[in-house]
Every structure is written in C-alpha cells, then in structure tokens.
Amino acid sequence: MARMLRRLRKGFQSLTSFSAATIQPNLSASESSRSEVALLSFFSPKPRDFSLPNSSWGSEMMRLYDHYNSQCEAETEGGQTQGSPWQRLPSYNRSLKYAPGGVYLSKIVQSKARLFTRNIREPGAAFEYALFVNKGEKKCVCIFQAGWLLEGPPGHVHGGAIATMIDTVTGTHATFLSGPIMTANLNIAYRSPIPLGSTVLIESSLDTQEGRKTFISCKVMSTDGSKLHTEATVLFVSINVSHLVRGG
Numbered sequence: 474m475a476r477m478l479r480r481l482r483k484g485f486q487s488l489t490s491f492s493a494a495t496i497q498p499n500l501s502a503s504e505s506s507r508s509e510v511a512l513l514s515f516f517s518p519k520p521r522d523f524s525l526p527n528s529s530w531g532s533e534m535m536r537l538y539d540h541y542n543s544q545c546e547a548e549t550e551g552g553q554t555q556g557s558p559w560q561r562l563p564s565y566n567r568s569l570k571y572a573p574g575g576v577y578l579s580k581i582v583q584s585k586a587r588l589f590t591r592n593i594r595e596p597g598a599a600f601e602y603a604l605f606v607n608k609g610e611k612k613c614v615c616i617f618q619a620g621w622l623l624e625g626p627p628g629h630v631h632g633g634a635i636a637t638m639i640d641t642v643t644g645t646h647a648t649f650l651s652g653p654i655m656t657a658n659l660n661i662a663y664r665s666p667i668p669l670g671s672t673v674l675i676e677s678s679l680d681t682q683e684g685r686k687t688f689i690s691c692k693v694m695s696t697d698g699s700k701l702h703t704e705a706t707v708l709f710v711s712i713n714v715s716h717l718v719r720g721g
C-alpha cells in the first residue's frame with residue numbers, strides 16, 4: 474500500500490501540463506498540497522495527444538479548433554510566450570497509471586485501463602474533442618464532434634454520451650482549478666437533441682469554490698450559440714490521492 478501511494482504521488486508530481494498558477498489561494502495547507510500534486514504529469518514520455526486534429530474532423534470542428542488555438546499562447550521569435558489567458562489542454566488515453574482502482578485491480582486490468590472517452594481507435598467513430606481553458610475567466614470550452622458509435626435516439630447522440638462529455642469537460646476543468654477531485658453530483662437537463670456527426674460547443678464555468686467543494690455549470694450549445702442542447706450543474710469534491718488507492 475505504501476509503495477502504491479509513493480508511486481501514485483510521484484505520478485501526480487510529474488503532471489507538468491497543469492499550471493502552478495491554478496492553485497487556489499483560499500485552500501488550507503493540506504488542501505493546497507492536494508492541489509499541488511495535480512500540477513504534474515503522470516503520462517509516459519511520449520504519449521499520443523488525442524486532442525490534436527485528425528482526418529475525421531469536419532470543417533466546423535477545424536474552424537473552431539483554429540479559432541481557439543489561435544488565441545492560445547504563441548511562442549515569439551525570441552522564444553518567449555505571449556500572455557494569452559487561453560491554453561489548449563492535451564488529452565491522453567491513460568490518466569493515472571497506478572490508480573485505476575488501486576490495489577483492488579489486477580496488474581492486467583491496470584495495464585489495460587484506458588480513459589473512457591479515448592478508448593475507441595477509429596478516428597471520428599466516437600468522442601472527438603479538444604479542450605481550451607481560460608485561466609483568467611476560470612472557464613473552459615470544449616469543441617466536440619459526436620461520432621456514429623454514440624447513437625441513442627435514431628440519428629442523434631445518446632444521453633449517456635452527452636453526460637460523459639459533460640463529466641469529462643467539467644471534471645478536467647475542476648482538476649485544473651482545484652487539483653485531484655471526484656464527481657459527487659451531476660444534474661443534467663436535456664433541452665434539444667444533438668444530431669449525430671455534428672459539432673457542438675461545451676462551455677464549463679466555475680460557479681464557486683467552498684473548501685473541498687468546486688461547483689461548476691455547463692452548457693452544450695450549437696456552434697453559432699443559437700440552440701441550447703443541454704445544461705448541467707456539477708459538484709466536485711477534492712480528494713487526497715490515497716482515496717483512489719484505497720478504492721474510495
């Protein structure tokens with residue numbers, strides 16, 4: 474158990490893709506150290522970044538990617554970065570190598586564990602998405618193209634797939650803001666169906682942080698903003714990484 478915890482903490486400590494500036498100033502020392510461990514990368518040296526464009530992306534997906542990506546920090550000729558509040562978040566198919574249920578899972582299951590939204594290999598078949606976070610406004614935008622394997626009602630996206638994307642976007646946002654978290658409560662209102670194959674915007678905004686609790690609101694909209702497909706409120710509770718090793 475102690476060895477597992479050491480490996481898990483080490484994994485969190487290498488999460489370099491998350492900015493140190495995201496630590497909340499209003500957390501206690503122990504809560505703050507919980508946040509610090511989330512600033513690290515637990516991924517293999519050269520993992521594939523699934524949030525980069527691929528041949529399955531349609532024109533609307535590419536237009537939006539170019540729009541948000543162009544607002545992210547760009548390196549100047551002098552090697553310095555411009556001060557944009559936007560940042561594209563990479564996305565891998567393993568999140569925590571040593572904590573997919575901790576000691577309760579066999580080594581085979583641990584070695585085969587993959588992030589739910591990144592486990593279908595065929596480009597365009599399921600969840601195609603990229604996340605951009607705005608550090609200043611504490612909001613996050615996801616561009617999402619829903620593939621043919623996500624069908625629920627004929628020709629439209631399954632409600633569970635929509636919930637999965639909401640949990641993923643808001644969960645990533647909450648991790649960025651508060652460090653290691655788990656979803657405690659997720660409320661969803663489905664307002665209008667999402668056509669299969671279409672591209673939508675998923676917007677996540679921080680409502681409030683109270684101690685260990687991070688409250689986030691989320692909207693899924695058509696890309697021109699004219700149609701609200703889904704809205705949700707989500708509560709995340711900060712956890713100590715040992716929570717995952719103990720199996721919750």
Ligand SMILES: CCCCCCCCCCCCCCCC(=O)SCCNC(=O)CCNC(=O)[C@H](O)C(C)(C)COP(=O)(O)OP(=O)(O)OC[C@H]1O[C@@H](n2cnc3c(N)ncnc32)[C@H](O)[C@@H]1OP(=O)(O)O
Pocket residue numbers: 568569640641642644645648652653654655656657658684685686708710711712721
């Ligand atoms: C690890 C990070 C990796 C990051 C990598 C990033 C890259 C990859 C991104 C992928 C992003 C995917 C994101 C998926 C995220 C999941 O889907 S997580 C899976 C689904 N969630 C679960 O399985 C959670 C199961 N539940 C639990 O483990 C525990 O109940 C919890 C949520 C940790 C809370 O337990 P606890 O720590 O004992 O907390 P507890 O003391 O009971 O409550 C603390 C406070 O929260 C409140 N609370 C607790 N539960 C509730 C509830 N259900 N309703 C309302 N209030 C509640 C309590 O009332 C209390 O409030 P205060 O008294 O402080 O005001």
